[in-house]
Amino acid sequence: MASHYVVRNVSRAEPATIEALRDAGVATVHEAAGRIGLLGPAIQARQQGPAIAGSAITVSCHPGDNLMIHAAVEVCRPGDVLVVTTTSPSTDGMFGDLLATSLMARGVVGLVIDAGVRDIATLREIGFPVWSRAVHAQGTVKASPGSVNVPVVADGQLVHPGDIIVADDDGVLALPIAQGAATVEAARKRLANEEAKRKTLAEGTLGVDLYHLRPLLAELGVEYVDDLP
Numbered sequence: 001m002a003s004h005y006v007v008r009n010v011s012r013a014e015p016a017t018i019e020a021l022r023d024a025g026v027a028t029v030h031e032a033a034g035r036i037g038l039l040g041p042a043i044q045a046r047q048q049g050p051a052i053a054g055s056a057i058t059v060s061c062h063p064g065d066n067l068m069i070h071a072a073v074e075v076c077r078p079g080d081v082l083v084v085t086t087t088s089p090s091t092d093g094m095f096g097d098l099l100a101t102s103l104m105a106r107g108v109v110g111l112v113i114d115a116g117v118r119d120i121a122t123l124r125e126i127g128f129p130v131w132s133r134a135v136h137a138q139g140t141v142k143a144s145p146g147s148v149n150v151p152v153v154a155d156g157q158l159v160h161p162g163d164i165i166v167a168d169d170d171g172v173l174a175l176p177i178a179q180g181a182a183t184v185e186a187a188r189k190r191l192a193n194e195e196a197k198r199k200t201l202a203e204g205t206l207g208v209d210l211y212h213l214r215p216l217l218a219e220l221g222v223e224y225v226d227d228l229p
Ligand SMILES: O=C([O-])CC(=O)C(=O)O
Pocket: 066, 093, 094, 095, 096, 097, 098, 099, 100, 118, 119, 139, 140
């Protein structure tokens, strides 16, 4: 039996759910989902501003080898996000503007990669957003097998094919499809609540009063003094 696969069929969330999660943003979705789903902070936005969400097409590559990224392009659909990992740590620049051009032609909205990217100036110019562990010009080969659309781990976070990926300047989050609709609802409530808080804080009300934190501070033994005893 083969141990490497390119899996064609992927379940995808409703476009409206994906769109609502994108608009809510990574921090809100993370909280609304119960503080789950975040990829580690080593995976960073390589541009400022773009916020995306889409269905994960996952790729497991041999380090220093982008063969399976090329194989993955064919199974991508409009609205997908490519999530690339390597089977051992690597920061090689295994993705650049040529692969981005190929993904854009298939309607892919962005790349999340637990490795390096290169051609970063061109990627910004053509408007293809990437979140990566590194920017490094180090070239890679096309020689080793891997898999497309199998579960992968990206900076500590398990990502299944079809998971809803949300990415913005704050980082990247992966949410199981089954949690999408409930998280949209929780995110809406949270954003409405934040709007009211923002207004109160702008008027000068202190967080210690708004959140009734004075009794807690006292209970924890925090004492207000005019000068350090
Ligand atoms: O071709 C590669 O190996 C990666 C790259 O630079 C590109 O996609 O433009």
